[in-house]
Amino acid sequence: MISNTILSFAKSILCDVLNPGCIAIDATTGNGYDTVFLSRLAGGEGKVFGFDIQEDAIEQTEERLNEECLPENWTLFCSGHENMQELIPEEYHGRINIVMFNLGFLPGSDKTVITQAETTLKAVRSALALLCRGGVVSIAIYAGHPGGSEEDVAVREFCAELDYHAFRVIQSEMTNKPGYPIRMLFVTKL
Numbered sequence: 001m002i003s004n005t006i007l008s009f010a011k012s013i014l015c016d017v018l019n020p021g022c023i024a025i026d027a028t029t030g031n032g033y034d035t036v037f038l039s040r041l042a043g044g045e046g047k048v049f050g051f052d053i054q055e056d057a058i059e060q061t062e063e064r065l066n067e068e069c070l071p072e073n074w075t076l077f078c079s080g081h082e083n084m085q086e087l088i089p090e091e092y093h094g095r096i097n098i099v100m101f102n103l104g105f106l107p108g109s110d111k112t113v114i115t116q117a118e119t120t121l122k123a124v125r126s127a128l129a130l131l132c133r134g135g136v137v138s139i140a141i142y143a144g145h146p147g148g149s150e151e152d153v154a155v156r157e158f159c160a161e162l163d164y165h166a167f168r169v170i171q172s173e174m175t176n177k178p179g180y181p182i183r184m185l186f187v188t189k190l
Helices: 006-014 033-042 055-067 081-087 117-130 148-160
Strands: 023-026 047-052 074-078 096-102 131-142 167-174 182-189
Touching (some): 006 096, 006 182, 023 033, 033 047, 033 055, 033 074, 033 096, 047 055, 047 081, 074 081, 117 148, 148 167
Parallel strands (some): 023 047, 023 096
Antiparallel strands (some): 167 182
């Protein structure tokens, strides 16, 4: 069955890769829903790192994680996702199973605080370097805000140029959505 939202679809794909004990990154914690999803599936033996530049997003995510009574398998950084390679301890480099990006802005917050092509591309490069073989980066792209179309094009062009022998990229799209389509990219490291 196909999910009614692009994020539900992404999560159904990621469930095949994210098992207890896995290591994951939520590159854009936002309201914390993806971080909770990752923490729940990684379990007590796993590890989840979350990034957001907005203190409110980090606070909401921490509150949501605590409300869900999840294992304390998470570390949150009030920092841009472009800093993930520097902030995640080296012992996890090359061992990350999942990295989730949810581009755009935090729903219900200041719509001028958005992800941007330059920092997102640096973050995607870092995510690919941190991944283990068989690991997956999922990127939800919402282009309906100022700068969103440029970020959409930049991310898709970058992914289209990845070495086919090192990565596989699949694109899915919600094409009948009014306004801008919502795109989902899945990048698997071979």
